[in-house]
Amino acid sequence: MTNSPSPKDTEAEVVAEKSKNIVMECAFKGDSQRLAECFEDNEDNIYRGEVDALVNKRVENGNSPLDIVAILGKIEVARELVNHEVEINAANQKGYTALHRAALWGKIDVVKCLVENGADLQLRTENKERPREIAVRYNQTECVDYLDWAEAKIALQDTIKNLRETVADPEKVQGRLTKDDKNLSVNACNEKHDWLENTPDATTQDFITQKRELDDLTEPIWIKLSEPVPEGQGKK
Numbered sequence: 001m002t003n004s005p006s007p008k009d010t011e012a013e014v015v016a017e018k019s020k021n022i023v024m025e026c027a028f029k030g031d032s033q034r035l036a037e038c039f040e041d042n043e044d045n046i047y048r049g050e051v052d053a054l055v056n057k058r059v060e061n062g063n064s065p066l067d068i069v070a071i072l073g074k075i076e077v078a079r080e081l082v083n084h085e086v087e088i089n090a091a092n093q094k095g096y097t098a099l100h101r102a103a104l105w106g107k108i109d110v111v112k113c114l115v116e117n118g119a120d121l122q123l124r125t126e127n128k129e130r131p132r133e134i135a136v137r138y139n140q141t142e143c144v145d146y147l148d149w150a151e152a153k154i155a156l157q158d159t160i161k162n163l164r165e166t167v168a169d170p171e172k173v174q175g176r177l178t179k180d181d182k183n184l185s186v187n188a189c190n191e192k193h194d195w196l197e198n199t200p201d202a203t204t205q206d207f208i209t210q211k212r213e214l215d216d217l218t219e220p221i222w223i224k225l226s227e228p229v230p231e232g233q234g235k236k
Contacts, residue, residue, distance in 0.1 A: 026065075
């Protein structure tokens with residue numbers, strides 16, 4: 001890799017913060033057990049009152065505890081953080097999120113953890129790079145492949161959700177669809193949803209193919225929905 005910070009540089013930047021920020025210390029050490037204890041509500045816990053505020057606190061270089069675990073690949077701490085409402089899509093001043101960091105360093109387990117917990121694949125840095133572009137630039141092939149897979153899966157999920165919500169909304173339909181049109185849409189969404197649920201080993205191309213089939217089947221529906229509202233069917 002080129003033009004990337006050294007983990008040693010990252011270490012130097014957080015050392016001064018460790019004694020002041022227990023969450024950063026646990027992130028740096030990979031101490032998920034100690035971090036879990038900090039979130040426990042008991043009389044002996046000296047950190048419980050402040051730990052929530054420290055979860056997203058950034059050091060001088062702009063890194064948060066989640067950024068640190070992404071850089072260092074501390075997967076157990078990453079899981080602990082996402083279970084406690086960490087700001088998973090928060091970015092530093094240059095637009096780097098934890099997912100950008102994990103993709104840059106090739107920390108595939110952290111990449112998967114972040115994506116599974118709602119990390120946005122489309123957020124861009126000040127150089128207009130998504131996490132995928134960062135992974136490509138630093139030759140992190142495994143991360144590139146996974147991000148392509150995740151994007152294809154999310155695209156299918158979003159298509160199903162969008163069609164379901166649109167067809168079920170009288171304000172959006174406004175008399176432009178027949179009962180058969182609605183049934184076709186609902187059945188198509190149910191079929192693709194069932195496929196998603198029952199195909200755990202689906203490939204990137206599988207998701208792309210399933211989405212294309214759904215798009216082709218429902219294209220007439222979207223055409224009808226784009227037409228003017230029939231006379232007498234508009235808002236009153």
